[in-house]
Amino acid sequence: MRDTANVCTATTASVTHNLLAAPSLTVIAARDTCSTTGLFRLQVSVSGAPDRYSITATGANPMPGFADIVDQVLANGTTQLLVPFPNTVDSGTYTFQMSVRHSAGSNTSPSVCTSTQNFTVRILKPSQLDSISPSMTTICNGSSATLIAYGYKSPGAVWRWYRSSCGGTLVATGDTITVAPTATTTYYVRAEAGTACPATTCLTVTVNVDPMPLKPYAGADQALCNATVFTTAATYTSSATAGIWSQPAGGTAVFTNPNINITTVTGIAPGTSATLIWSVVRGACTSPADTVIFTNLAPIANNTIGPNQVICLGSPAAAIGMPAGSPTGGNGTYTYQWYSSPNGVTSFTLISSATGATYNPGSITTTTYYRRVVTSGCTSTSNVVQIKVARNAPVVASTPPAVTVNCVTGTDYTTNFGTPTFTHADNIPVTVTYSDATTTAGCNSVITRTWRATDSCGRYVETSQAVNIQDTTKPVFNGSRPADATVDCDAIPLQPDMTATDNCSVATVTKHERTQAIAGSACASNYQIIRTWIAADACGNRDSVVQTITVQDTTRPTFTTPAPADTTVQCSAIPAQPDLTASDNCTPAAGIVITKRERIEPATGSTCANNYTLVRTGSHVTFAVT
Numbered sequence: 001m002r003d004t005a006n007v008c009t010a011t012t013a014s015v016t017h018n019l020l021a022a023p024s025l026t027v028i029a030a031r032d033t034c035s036t037t038g039l040f041r042l043q044v045s046v047s048g049a050p051d052r053y054s055i056t057a058t059g060a061n062p063m064p065g066f067a068d069i070v071d072q073v074l075a076n077g078t079t080q081l082l083v084p085f086p087n088t089v090d091s092g093t094y095t096f097q098m099s100v101r102h103s104a105g106s107n108t109s110p111s112v113c114t115s116t117q118n119f120t121v122r123i124l125k126p127s128q129l130d131s132i133s134p135s136m137t138t139i140c141n142g143s144s145a146t147l148i149a150y151g152y153k154s155p156g157a158v159w160r161w162y163r164s165s166c167g168g169t170l171v172a173t174g175d176t177i178t179v180a181p182t183a184t185t186t187y188y189v190r191a192e193a194g195t196a197c198p199a200t201t202c203l204t205v206t207v208n209v210d211p212m213p214l215k216p217y218a219g220a221d222q223a224l225c226n227a228t229v230f231t232t233a234a235t236y237t238s239s240a241t242a243g244i245w246s247q248p249a250g251g252t253a254v255f256t257n258p259n260i261n262i263t264t265v266t267g268i269a270p271g272t273s274a275t276l277i278w279s280v281v282r283g284a285c286t287s288p289a290d291t292v293i294f295t296n297l298a299p300i301a302n303n304t305i306g307p308n309q310v311i312c313l314g315s316p317a318a319a320i321g322m323p324a325g326s327p328t329g330g331n332g333t334y335t336y337q338w339y340s341s342p343n344g345v346t347s348f349t350l351i352s353s354a355t356g357a358t359y360n361p362g363s364i365t366t367t368t369y370y371r372r373v374v375t376s377g378c379t380s381t382s383n384v385v386q387i388k389v390a391r392n393a394p395v396v397a398s399t400p401p402a403v404t405v406n407c408v409t410g411t412d413y414t415t416n417f418g419t420p421t422f423t424h425a426d427n428i429p430v431t432v433t434y435s436d437a438t439t440t441a442g443c444n445s446v447i448t449r450t451w452r453a454t455d456s457c458g459r460y461v462e463t464s465q466a467v468n469i470q471d472t473t474k475p476v477f478n479g480s481r482p483a484d485a486t487v488d489c490d491a492i493p494l495q496p497d498m499t500a501t502d503n504c505s506v507a508t509v510t511k512h513e514r515t516q517a518i519a520g521s522a523c524a525s526n527y528q529i530i531r532t533w534i535a536a537d538a539c540g541n542r543d544s545v546v547q548t549i550t551v552q553d554t555t556r557p558t559f560t561t562p563a564p565a566d567t568t569v570q571c572s573a574i575p576a577q578p579d580l581t582a583s584d585n586c587t588p589a590a591g592i593v594i595t596k597r598e599r600i601e602p603a604t605g606s607t608c609a610n611n612y613t614l615v616r617t618g619s620h621v622t623f624a625v626t
Helices: none
Strands: 024-030 039-047 052-057 069-073 080-084 092-101 114-124 128-133 136-140 145-152 158-163 169-173 176-179 185-192 203-210 222-225 242-246 264-266 272-282 290-301 309-312 328-330 335-341 368-376 378-381 385-390 394-398 403-406 421-424 430-441 444-455 460-470 485-488 508-517 527-536 542-552 567-569 597-602 612-617 621-625
Touching: 024 092, 039 092, 039 114, 052 080, 128 185, 128 203, 145 185, 145 203, 169 176, 290 368, 290 378, 328 368, 328 378, 394 444, 394 460, 421 430
Parallel strands: 024 114, 136 203, 222 290, 309 385, 403 460, 485 542, 567 621
Antiparallel strands: 024 039, 039 080, 052 069, 052 092, 092 114, 128 145, 145 176, 158 169, 158 185, 185 203, 242 272, 272 290, 290 328, 335 368, 368 378, 368 385, 394 421, 430 444, 444 460, 508 527, 527 542, 597 612, 612 621
């Protein structure tokens, strides 16, 4: 430093700089280390004469619980370090950092005099054999056993299996091995090789070998008919006193006790079979199996024969057949035997020659009963068939009574016939025919129907019913009768014709007329006409209608000569009253009575007695006399 203003007196000092070579660090290797040691060995190479080192757990996977080593003395020429670590850490690869430095000058420029390198260390936990499964086992000669070692293996370690002892005869390596000794053998196992940790302790397992029993006998096959229970008949072999029954998958058999040789079996449905498997057990060995088949035959069904027959004496019977077809069930092979009986209940006798599915009795003279026995593993007896020899004729059970009906033209009188009934003591069907015959007696007729019931043997019986046809119905007039009427004597109508209809024959109509006086009437022209029409049929049935016509005279006669003219005459010249003639619509001229009458009436306005009016009646003429 200097004083540029030359105020101070100048002084000088000297400084010495020591130049050190930069240190260099190479971590050559960190060996795999067993965790139980608590130390890992670190090989290093350094140059530049560093005298201090530090190791810290850092990076991607720093070791938990590691105590960092900070600024420890590094002896000159060091190539290997023993680094302590917690012996409780798990296996794994851990990341560290190591640095070396010079102790001189480190305070002024430490980064210049320091060398750093990252490295990894793999820590391994020791293998541990916990157990062997199974701990002891027994197998049958000819079979195998699987042995499994359980525990922890360090990386690179393997389980090694030996006979005699660990390190003896090597059998196999691996977690699991399968062995098939022919005699009882002890096996040894431990974890070995490829690790920084030592081998584990040795564990053993013994495989006992039992001899195989001989194949037993399951018994003879059985076939029962519609059974609910079967009984086995198996045997033991090779000193075995236990066994086991089984069956193929899907089997339905149920064993009462599946572990003994003689037991009952259920669950085999009729019409099915069951294959049963029997093995005996000796120690760990189950013998080769023997099989037996139990067959539960379905009961014989459809053993039906027929039909019943009724035959005529001297006629052969038809063959007795199988109306529903052949039998079913059993073992499928059928044999037949026929029997006969006189009553169908007892005393059935074997027919030695009748061994077919059907039987033809031929001609028989008495009613006989038959049945058939079918054998097919099971036995079945059929229904009983009757072949009846007919000896009776049909019998009339009922006949409809006679019927009487009225005759109606166009009627089918046969619809009035009923239907008789017939019976037959031998239950033979009958054929019924009929014929009709008609007889006539006067107006009446009778239709007789005769029925004949004939059986298949030609025997018959007859019965008849009559329908009596009679005509008791009167004819019926067509239209209404003429109405009663009152007419003038000159207007009497003619009696008309009428017609009639009959239900059975042609009707004829006659007409009649008579007159009768009217009571209390003095006029001969007042009277009644009684007109009658009578309708009759061929059988004399009659009906009639009556009309009454009352005749009256209400019209006055009419003069046929003119009345004299009115005139005036002298009292001394009064002319005589002349006679007049008249006619009437009802009375003939000879019966008309003309009466002449006169009367005098005073002349109107005259006081003279000789002046008067002479009134003449009967002629309706008035004369005036003055």
